[in-house]
Amino acid sequence: MAKITYIAFDGTEYVVEAKDGSTVMENAVRNAVPGIEAECGGACACATCHVYVDPAWVEATGEPEPMEEDMLDFAHDVQPTSRLSCQIRVSPALDGLVVRVPESQG
Amino acid sequence: MSETIETDVVIVGAGPVGLFAVFELGLLDVRCHLIDILDKPGGQCAELYPEKPIYDIPGFPIITGQGLTDNLLAQIKPFSPTFHLGEMVVSLERLEDGRFRVQTDAETVFLTKVIVIAAGGGSFQPKRPPVPGIEAFEGRSVFYSVRKMDAFRDHDILIVGGGDSALDWTLNLQPIARSVTLMHRRDAFRAAPDSVNKMRALAEEGKLNLVFGQVTGLKGGDGLIEAVEIIDNDDKTHHLPATRLLPFFGLTMKLGPIADWGLNLHENLITVDTEKFQTSEPGIFSIGDINWYPGKLKLILSGFHEAALMAQAASRIVFPDKKVLFQYTTSSTSLQKKLGVA
Numbered sequence A: 001m002a003k004i005t006y007i008a009f010d011g012t013e014y015v016v017e018a019k020d021g022s023t024v025m026e027n028a029v030r031n032a033v034p035g036i037e038a039e040c041g042g043a044c045a046c047a048t049c050h051v052y053v054d055p056a057w058v059e060a061t062g063e064p065e066p067m068e069e070d071m072l073d074f075a076h077d078v079q080p081t082s083r084l085s086c087q088i089r090v091s092p093a094l095d096g097l098v099v100r101v102p103e104s105q106g
Numbered sequence B: 001m002s003e004t005i006e007t008d009v010v011i012v013g014a015g016p017v018g019l020f021a022v023f024e025l026g027l028l029d030v031r032c033h034l035i036d037i038l039d040k041p042g043g044q045c046a047e048l049y050p051e052k053p054i055y056d057i058p059g060f061p062i063i064t065g066q067g068l069t070d071n072l073l074a075q076i077k078p079f080s081p082t083f084h085l086g087e088m089v090v091s092l093e094r095l096e097d098g099r100f101r102v103q104t105d106a107e108t109v110f111l112t113k114v115i116v117i118a119a120g121g122g123s124f125q126p127k128r129p130p131v132p133g134i135e136a137f138e139g140r141s142v143f144y145s146v147r148k149m150d151a152f153r154d155h156d157i158l159i160v161g162g163g164d165s166a167l168d169w170t171l172n173l174q175p176i177a178r179s180v181t182l183m184h185r186r187d188a189f190r191a192a193p194d195s196v197n198k199m200r201a202l203a204e205e206g207k208l209n210l211v212f213g214q215v216t217g218l219k220g221g222d223g224l225i226e227a228v229e230i231i232d233n234d235d236k237t238h239h240l241p242a243t244r245l246l247p248f249f250g251l252t253m254k255l256g257p258i259a260d261w262g263l264n265l266h267e268n269l270i271t272v273d274t275e276k277f278q279t280s281e282p283g284i285f286s287i288g289d290i291n292w293y294p295g296k297l298k299l300i301l302s303g304f305h306e307a308a309l310m311a312q313a314a315s316r317i318v319f320p321d322k323k324v325l326f327q328y329t330t331s332s333t334s335l336q337k338k339l340g341v342a
C-alpha cells in the first residue's frame, strides 16, 4: 500500500490509499479525482491522465519510457516533471507520493 | 461538387463494428456505403492503438488493432463496400417516400432505406490546444488540417507538433510559404525518419526555422493572428511573427452532430432495443460503442453481436417481401457463393 496525494488544479487535495501494482491513474479515477480523464483506459494511447510529479518524487517515479514520451507530445503545458499517470505503478517506494493535476487535459 | 448516391444502407463510422456490419448485411444481399471522418478504416483500433494487442476477440488469442482492422477488411472484401473517407456525416432527415437523406460536410448526399450509426466514441476531431482565445482565430488563421495548400501560400506559418502530420505539412508547405517555423516541445520526433531527416536538412540550410517550446498565447485581431507567444524550454517567453498557425496535437473523440439528429439519447449514447438494435426512429439502427441499452458493454465482441441482429432487421426493411432464412456459412452454398468461395 502507498498513500498518494493528488492536488487538483484548484488546490484541493485528495489523499488515497493505493494498492501495490495498481497505477496512479486508476486510483485517481476510482476516487473521482477531478481533471484525470483517462480516455483510453490506461493503454498509454491518449494523453488525458497527465500529471506533474512533485519534484521530491521525480527520482522515485523514474523516467518515462519512449512510448510515454511520445504520448506526452499530445499533452498540453508539458513540464520536465510531466508524466502520464497510467504509466506510474504503485509500490511501497512511492508511499507519500504527491502529484498535481494540470488545468486541462486538452 | 455535390453528388447524390442511392443505396440500401449507409453506415456512419468505419470502426470495427461498422466494418463487421458490412459482412452481416452482405450475407443478406444488402449493399453498403460507409462514411468516416478519418482517412482510413478501423476507428479506435486503427487510430488509437494500431500496434497494441487485443486479447478478447473470440478465436484470436492475440491480435493488434491494425491486425483486426486488416482482417475485417479482408473478410468484407467480397461485398465490395464503398468507403467515403475524410467526410463527416452532418445531417440526416426522413423523406416523404420513407427513405432517408444523409449529407456529409463534403456535400455528398445519400438517399438510403436504412441508416446504421456505428459512430463509436463519436467523430475523431483534432485536439485544440488550451490557448486562451484560440477559437476566435480558428478557420481564418488557425487550422487543424490543410484542405487547400494555396491558402498558406506566401504566409509566415508556424506548425506545432512532432508527429507525421506536423512533419509532412512542414515539408509540403515550405516551398510555397514565405517562412515556416516548426515548433515542438523536445528535440525528438515521432514522425517517419525520412521526413525528420529532410526537415533537419532544411533547417540546416536555413530554409526552415526549428524551435523548441510551447504556445502560450496569440496576438492579432479580427480572426487574423500576427504573432504567437511561445515559451521556450528555458522558460523564456518570445513572440514569433506568424500569420498562419497549424497545431497538430492528435485527435480526440467528440459526439459531434449526432446529438442533433433527434434520436433518444442516454448520457450522450443512442438508446436502442436489444432485439434489432434500432433507435427511437424506425429504419435508423445503432451498434457498437455509440449505443446504449441496459447491460451494455463497450467491447468489440458485443458490437459484432449487435451487427448480426441489426442486419436481420435491416434486411427486412430493404427487402420487405423476401423471406430471411437462417443459414450457416459452413454449410450454405448460397452464402458461400456470396463469399466467392463456392
Ligand SMILES: Cc1cc2nc3c(=O)[nH]c(=O)nc-3n(C[C@H](O)[C@H](O)[C@H](O)COP(=O)(O)OP(=O)(O)OC[C@H]3O[C@@H](n4cnc5c(N)ncnc54)[C@H](O)[C@@H]3O)c2cc1C
Pocket: A039, A040, A041, A043, A045, B012, B013, B014, B015, B016, B017, B018, B019, B035, B036, B037, B038, B042, B043, B044, B045, B048, B049, B053, B054, B055, B056, B087, B088, B089, B090, B118, B119, B120, B121, B122, B123, B124, B255, B256, B257, B258, B287, B288, B289, B290, B298, B299, B300, B301, B303
Ligand atoms: C487503447 C484502447 C484499448 C482497447 N482495448 C480493447 C480490447 O482489448 N477489447 C475490446 O473489445 N475493446 C477494446 N477497446 C474498445 C474498442 O476499441 C471499441 O469498443 C471499438 O473500437 C468500438 O468500435 P466501433 O466501431 O463501435 O467504434 P469506433 O472504433 O469508435 O469507430 C467509430 C468511427 O465512427 C466515426 N464517426 C463518428 N461520428 C461520425 C460522423 N458524424 N461522421 C463520420 N464518421 C463518424 C469515427 O471517426 C470513428 O472512426 C479499446 C479501446 C482503446 C481506446
